[in-house]
Amino acid sequence: MSHYVNPLHPSVHAGNTSSYSTLGSANHVSSPAASTFLIPNRRRLAQTPYTPSGKWKSTSGRMQPLHNPITFDLKGYSKQGFPMQELCVRGEYALEQMMQGATDQVLAHTPYLRKITIHIRWPGYEHTEWARPIEVVTSRGPISRATLAQAIALNFARFCEKAQMERPQSPHWRIGHGGITFERLVLVSLWNPFEDAWQADVAVDF
Template identity: 40%
Template sequence: MNELKSWQGRFGPPRTTKAVYFDWFGVPHGFGVSVMDLCARSVGAIADDMVGGYDQDFTGLGLKTLNFRIAWPGYAEEWIRPIQVHTDYGILYRADLAAHIASQFSRYCEKAEYENIHPSEAQWRISISGKGIQFRHIHLVSVVNLYGDVWQADITVAPPHQR
């Protein structure tokens, strides 16, 4: 019991684990933002058009770096990459975080296109140009803390009839 308590003290979640949401002004909450749009725009343009774009959501959490995780159905390997929370100008803005996450999804999609997918999960196949889920179909809704410094995005994918 004491061993478990000690483990939780060292590796437990930050003091707050509320989700960080990504919404454009004028778009209903929870629709998310296109990762393709995020990659195509400057951080300043993103911040100006995003609800809370200039918010520093990680203030007071004591994180210097978060580990961003992508686990996609049907693909064996998860993707975990660091994102600096403390930058030269202070704590990361929400718009910066969105841009970093979109960049990670772009890299993940490029890599995943050439990997084998488990046949039972074929509907989740990632494809840059062919049949399957393309980068442009992905919308970033929020990012949530899984445990410790590990965070994962909540995304939506355009339904097949809209692809």
């Protein structure tokens, strides 16, 4: 049985439920919990949460509140994620038709926040450090959900290009030919483990 989903014309599935938690507060935010994906061969990427060095953390403390996760979904498919390949090939208008809340200014409630740093901590490639800034205030105002998703997908595309030249420490999550390719990645959410550090909650279609 095929599990292909037409991203331009998704239908609402009666069993579309999830145990994903978006709990967060000014002093604590949970890492992504397990989700019930409708596609059987979709698995969450087991990234480790970013934490700064113990010495720096103990001397500086937490200066800013953490934020609730920002989710990315095809319309009608809550907590199932959004294919990264689609984010790279679709234009603004198409994404508005495909993505739930595409035009939402997801960080407009944080006027002090001008940019965030996305950290990719792919299992087996922890030695391939990836931390890049994303401007969250654009010339058009606070960044939209769709524009933020595109920026995240672009980071993962570039990371995959770099990582496939590296030797992984864990063969299960190997990137490149015969392993996991960018086309298999699904962006589920973006969450905030510390200060301005953010990580994408990613799933892989095996």
